[in-house]
Amino acid sequence: MRYIRLLHTIQTAISSGFLIAAFVICLSLSPNSAHAMNIQKVKSPGGIEAWLVEEHGVPLIAMRFGFKGGTTQDPKDKTGLAHFVSGMLDEGAGSLKSEEFQERVEDLAVKMSYSAGRDVFTGSFTTLSERRDEAFELLRLALNEPRFDRDAVDRIRGQIIAGLKFDANDPNKVAAKEWFKLAFAGHPYSRAAKGDEDSLKAIASEDLKNYTSRIFAKDNLKISVVGDIDADTLGGLLDKVFGKLPEKSDLISVPEAAPPYGPKRKIIQMKVPQSVAQFGHGGVKRKDKDFVAAYVLNHIIGGGGFASKLMEEVREKRGLAYSVYSYLSPMDYGAAYIGGVATQNNAVGKTLDVIQGVLSHMAQDGPTKDELENSIRYLTGSYALRFDTSSKIASQLLWIQIEDLGSDYIEKRNGLIEAVTMDIIRKVAKRLIKADGLIVTIVGQPENMTESSAPGQPG
Amino acid sequence: MIKIPALTKCYAPFFITFISFLGIAMTSLPTASVAKNISARATHFSLQNGMDVVVISDHRAPVVTHMVWYRVGAADETPGKSGIAHFLEHLLFKGTKEIPSGEFSKIISRNGGQDNAFTGQDMTAYFQRVSKDRLPLVMKMEADRMVNLRLTENDVVTERKVILEERRSRVDNDPSSILSEQMFAALYVSHPYGIPVIGWEDDMKKLNLQDALGFYKHYYAPNNAILVVAGDVNVDEVRKLAEETYGKNAPNNKLAKQNRPPEPKPQAARRVVLKDPRAGQATVQRFYLAPSYLTAEPGEAEALDLLMKIVGSGTTSRIYKKMVVKEKKATSAGGWYSGSGRDSGRIGVYAVAAGETPIEDAEKLLDQVLQDVAANGVTQKELDRARNAYLAEYIYGLDSQSRLARRYGSALVTGGTIQDVEEWPEKLKKVVLGDLQRVAKKYLVEKRSVTGILLPIPKEAADQAPASSSAKKS
Numbered sequence: 034m035r036y037i038r039l040l041h042t043i044q045t046a047i048s049s050g051f052l053i054a055a056f057v058i059c060l061s062l063s064p065n066s067a068h069a070m071n072i073q074k075v076k077s078p079g080g081i082e083a084w085l086v087e088e089h090g091v092p093l094i095a096m097r098f099g100f101k102g103g104t105t106q107d108p109k110d111k112t113g114l115a116h117f118v119s120g121m122l123d124e125g126a127g128s129l130k131s132e133e134f135q136e137r138v139e140d141l142a143v144k145m146s147y148s149a150g151r152d153v154f155t156g157s158f159t160t161l162s163e164r165r166d167e168a169f170e171l172l173r174l175a176l177n178e179p180r181f182d183r184d185a186v187d188r189i190r191g192q193i194i195a196g197l198k199f200d201a202n203d204p205n206k207v208a209a210k211e212w213f214k215l216a217f218a219g220h221p222y223s224r225a226a227k228g229d230e231d232s233l234k235a236i237a238s239e240d241l242k243n244y245t246s247r248i249f250a251k252d253n254l255k256i257s258v259v260g261d262i263d264a265d266t267l268g269g270l271l272d273k274v275f276g277k278l279p280e281k282s283d284l285i286s287v288p289e290a291a292p293p294y295g296p297k298r299k300i301i302q303m304k305v306p307q308s309v310a311q312f313g314h315g316g317v318k319r320k321d322k323d324f325v326a327a328y329v330l331n332h333i334i335g336g337g338g339f340a341s342k343l344m345e346e347v348r349e350k351r352g353l354a355y356s357v358y359s360y361l362s363p364m365d366y367g368a369a370y371i372g373g374v375a376t377q378n379n380a381v382g383k384t385l386d387v388i389q390g391v392l393s394h395m396a397q398d399g400p401t402k403d404e405l406e407n408s409i410r411y412l413t414g415s416y417a418l419r420f421d422t423s424s425k426i427a428s429q430l431l432w433i434q435i436e437d438l439g440s441d442y443i444e445k446r447n448g449l450i451e452a453v454t455m456d457i458i459r460k461v462a463k464r465l466i467k468a469d470g471l472i473v474t475i476v477g478q479p480e481n482m483t484e485s486s487a488p489g490q491p492g
Numbered sequence: 493m494i495k496i497p498a499l500t501k502c503y504a505p506f507f508i509t510f511i512s513f514l515g516i517a518m519t520s521l522p523t524a525s526v527a528k529n530i531s532a533r534a535t536h537f538s539l540q541n542g543m544d545v546v547v548i549s550d551h552r553a554p555v556v557t558h559m560v561w562y563r564v565g566a567a568d569e570t571p572g573k574s575g576i577a578h579f580l581e582h583l584l585f586k587g588t589k590e591i592p593s594g595e596f597s598k599i600i601s602r603n604g605g606q607d608n609a610f611t612g613q614d615m616t617a618y619f620q621r622v623s624k625d626r627l628p629l630v631m632k633m634e635a636d637r638m639v640n641l642r643l644t645e646n647d648v649v650t651e652r653k654v655i656l657e658e659r660r661s662r663v664d665n666d667p668s669s670i671l672s673e674q675m676f677a678a679l680y681v682s683h684p685y686g687i688p689v690i691g692w693e694d695d696m697k698k699l700n701l702q703d704a705l706g707f708y709k710h711y712y713a714p715n716n717a718i719l720v721v722a723g724d725v726n727v728d729e730v731r732k733l734a735e736e737t738y739g740k741n742a743p744n745n746k747l748a749k750q751n752r753p754p755e756p757k758p759q760a761a762r763r764v765v766l767k768d769p770r771a772g773q774a775t776v777q778r779f780y781l782a783p784s785y786l787t788a789e790p791g792e793a794e795a796l797d798l799l800m801k802i803v804g805s806g807t808t809s810r811i812y813k814k815m816v817v818k819e820k821k822a823t824s825a826g827g828w829y830s831g832s833g834r835d836s837g838r839i840g841v842y843a844v845a846a847g848e849t850p851i852e853d854a855e856k857l858l859d860q861v862l863q864d865v866a867a868n869g870v871t872q873k874e875l876d877r878a879r880n881a882y883l884a885e886y887i888y889g890l891d892s893q894s895r896l897a898r899r900y901g902s903a904l905v906t907g908g909t910i911q912d913v914e915e916w917p918e919k920l921k922k923v924v925l926g927d928l929q930r931v932a933k934k935y936l937v938e939k940r941s942v943t944g945i946l947l948p949i950p951k952e953a954a955d956q957a958p959a960s961s962s963a964k965k966s
Contacts, residue, residue, distance in 0.1 A: 090552055091887070091890050093891060123807075131817075132807075132817065135806075135808050136808050139808050139881060159888065188816065188820070191846055194823075195823035195824070195846070196823075198772035199772035199773065200772075201772065202770040202771070304769065305664070305665045305770070306660050306664045307660035307661060339594075339597035339601070340597065340598050345594075348654055352649070352650040352651065352653025352654050352657075353653070354654070354657050355654055355655075355657040355661055356661065375665075377656075377660060407598070407601065407602045410603070410604060411602060413604065414603060414604015414605070414623065415604040415605065415606060416604070417555050418555055418604075418605075418606060418621050418622075418623075420553050421552065421553040421723070421893060422891045422893075424891060
């Protein structure tokens with residue numbers, strides 16, 4: 034593979050809001066084609082709302098849904114609770130015990146998975162249209178009547194703890210975990226999403242139940258559906274699956290996080306031939322007036338694969354790394370601008386120097402006109418690529434709703450990007466990038482580096 | 493998700509994992525499809541110069557996936573040059589007479605496209621995803637670098653550092669990857685599938701410009717390549733564009749079928765043990781030599797696919813139910829069959845020991861499950877469920893043009909045909925219970941196997957520099 038991002042967390046964490054593509058744009062890409070996506074706002078008889086795109090070309094239905102309130106809702110002494118729940122929703126519900134439930138899932142060939150993000154708990158559900166009603170019934174059971182049987186709870190806890198032991202030896206995971214710990218000290222964002230052995234052992238069935246009854250409610254729910262189903266049929270199924278959930282969620286209030294800035298550097302020793310570094314500082318939130326410009330700027334710096342400055346300077350010119358990247362991480366109660374790189378132990382200092390140089394140059398001068406134009410061309414031109422499968426469309430529509438961008442966002446999106454001028458991006462670069470204020474975590478055996486030296490300087 | 497931790501990805505080197513993944517996709521099938529906007533079947537034709545072309549129409553979105561697959565991979569490298577196929581894949585992004593060095597991906601990007609490439613034991617593939625009006629551009633660019641690559645000494649020196657970093661990321665930083673690499677080396681006594689796609693470090697350090705150009709000139713030619721275009725296109729459009737671009741490239745008439753050393757008959761079980769402080773939990777895994785779709789007796793590979801789905805796929809599998817749910821000796825466990833190779837396939841099983849469970853106990857249980865299947869077979873219900881799961885997977889696959897492109901490309905590149913892909917469902921339906929037991933007895937045989945044990949050992953105090961406890965401001 035010529036290029037991968039070694040940290041897979043990024044793509045999802047990132048720009049929930051902005052990688053979102055749209056269909057109206059497809060028209061501009063291909064003016065003569067008849068492609069148009071019609072988003073229907075469906076309201077069920079019971080009042081559940083969802084965005085629907087009918088697509089009868091493939092006999093499947095893809096649904097995505099999200100409840101506001103992710104891992105930030107974990108009680109302080111029970112971190113890892115939301116993540117734990119995400120592993121328990123196919124472990125038995127209603128009268129079906131774990132094994133029976135899973136066999137049913139397999140018989141129906143339904144795809145069901147859950148994920149606990151920092152601010153939102155999401156579900157992904159895909160079924161063949163011919164198994165529609167039975168599949169939605171399984172989803173209803175999972176969300177309304179999860180069993181959390183002792184045996185299954187113990188089993189999944191064991192799996193998570195075993196996973197943590199592997200994570201503890203994975204330099205990428207450790208660098209990311211330590212970065213958030215350092216950057217957001219004292220805030221729920223600093224906590225390990227999967228918890229730790231002690232916190233997991235403190236979690237019992239009642240805690241899991243308590244989480245679902247607090248979080249799975251109607252007032253914090255967003256739903257998108259794409260596929261072989263019409264609005265009326267969907268309305269009935271929405272009531273069936275979500276209709277009995279409590280009207281109101283019961284969320285712990287989360288404080289605003291202090292913007293994270295360094296310089297700070299932490300070295301975590303691990304006996305590996307290649308060090309992994311994560312670097313970054315405060316970012317911009319999704320609703321920030323500068324978000325779009327920051328998004329374009331990040332694409333130029335480290336979000337655009339081979340077209341990015343970091344890739345050019347670190348990899349293409351110097352061969353210092355296989356992977357180097359950056360991304361914006363806008364969250365509900367804070368924001369970060371984060372990057373990562375992996376390089377052999379004796380090149381860490383040099384590599385961080387190069388990265389810091391790119392950042393400081395960007396802060397001072399901003400990108401060139403060419404860089405801005407090329408970036409806009411990519412971001413607007415590749416928009417339709419995010420809409421070529423029913424599953425992808427459903428995911429995009431969910432994030433538009435979660436970020437509350439409005440259904441006309443899809444039509445406006447490319448225009449917003451095109452409106453980013455040299456003047457704007459220079460100002461935003463100055464505001465966003467603080468090359469001297471990086472928080473850096475390094476995992477490995479970096480040579481000639483100390484925690485007390487200035488970032489990027491061999492110590 | 494947590495059912496099978498990320499670790500399972502490490503049971504085969506990345507490239508191979510990826511290909512076995514394709515194998516699964518490839519083995520999915522068209523039923524009497526309901527899909528209206530997607531052609532359930534691909535169209536296949538050849539250009540005058542011998543290049544194969546496959547077109548799969550999906551008119552839902554105005555985008556296309558364009559791929560070129562070369563029938564050459566790591567298994568075709570000469571001894572001592574391991575990694576050259578993958579290294580060349582990287583170098584193809586440098587430049588040509590038309591394209592200045594380093595500009596290939598930037599041009600794709602400026603046109604709103606995404607591109608990448610990947611290398612396996614049997615193939616090297618390049619792809620772009622673009623809006624349909626940019627298809628002529630990417631076809632022109634890809635056809636250009638098929639024959640006009642320009643490399644400098646500097647390109648090679650810099651990019652060699654990159655692949656060495658890539659090796660560190662993928663393998664050397666991760667003990668379970670190191671173990672997998674060693675297991676493959678032990679599994680294949682003679683055949684080059686035992687050599688990692690990324691290459692052995694010492695070989696990689698010596699790869700040079702001549703190695704890269706030699707490999708390129710011999711193997712990169714239209715008569716050694718397959719073009720796959722999926723998405724908002726029709727056959728006539730693609731034919732015309734292909735003739736105007738790839739059609740202009742001269743075939744390599746000296747291209748000979750690669751001679752790979754055959755694998756001798758397996759004689760003895762092998763064991764590989766890696767003790768490493770970085771191992772999270774004690775883990776056992778085992779590979780068995782098995783045939784691939786291309787080398788198996790008729791029906792055997794289909795039976796192996798079904799067998800290993802029942803034995804090792806997901807939480808309803810025999811291994812998971814026995815080891816994780818019932819006996820609680822493992823936190824995760826499973827198995828797979830990889831049948832997409834040109835010369836050989838593999839069966840794999842694994843278990844991560846629960847808590848302090850001795851790894852020997854976990855291995856014993858794993859053996860019990862396999863022996864039971866060989867001795868008593870599986871049930872009709874299990875067979876039906878596994879078969880239905882594959883049928884459903886095919887329909888899910890229709891949602892993605894990229895996945896369809898890979899399904900056909902990966903089949904053709906190893907010598908399979910469009911028919912092999914499309915007739916798979918019918919072949920699957922012919923598999924009966926007895927077939928599963930027969931392949932279990934025939935291939936789950938000790939002497940065909942390599943067992944790998946990964947054991948955590950205490951971190952020695954002397955090895956550990958003091959871990960930092962707090963961050964200091966500079």
